[in-house]
Amino acid sequence: MAYDEILADRIRDALGPTLPDAVEKKMFGGLAFLIGGNMAIAASGKGGLLVRVSPDNYTDLLIPGVVETMVMGGRETRGWLRVSAAAAEDDDALAEWVDRGVSYAGSLPVKTGK
Numbered sequence: 001m002a003y004d005e006i007l008a009d010r011i012r013d014a015l016g017p018t019l020p021d022a023v024e025k026k027m028f029g030g031l032a033f034l035i036g037g038n039m040a041i042a043a044s045g046k047g048g049l050l051v052r053v054s055p056d057n058y059t060d061l062l063i064p065g066v067v068e069t070m071v072m073g074g075r076e077t078r079g080w081l082r083v084s085a086a087a088a089e090d091d092d093a094l095a096e097w098v099d100r101g102v103s104y105a106g107s108l109p110v111k112t113g114k
Helices: 005-021 091-107
Strands: 022-027 030-035 038-043 049-052 067-072 075-083
Touching: 005 022, 005 030, 005 038, 005 091, 022 038, 030 091, 038 091, 049 091
Parallel strands: none
Antiparallel strands: 022 030, 030 038, 038 049, 049 075, 067 075
């Protein structure tokens, strides 16, 4: 399944003034938005969003069936969330997820290309 291009456009809109600092990159079967080389948020190829948040308190955001820990290679990944499309239908809700991802990715050391 390809990522939702309309959702990707909505993410661009929600990035607002951050957009010039964001780099788009196809990852995980979707379209990711990176800040300082760190993934902040993505339109997932499986539908909905992938959002990077602090691994220290990500469990506070979990809602069964709506917001779940991302699983990669059969393992849960701390600080990476899979957010259902329904949880991002509303522009205000999407903006909150984008802000969470951008805030956390922006707090990480900048990755330089090698």
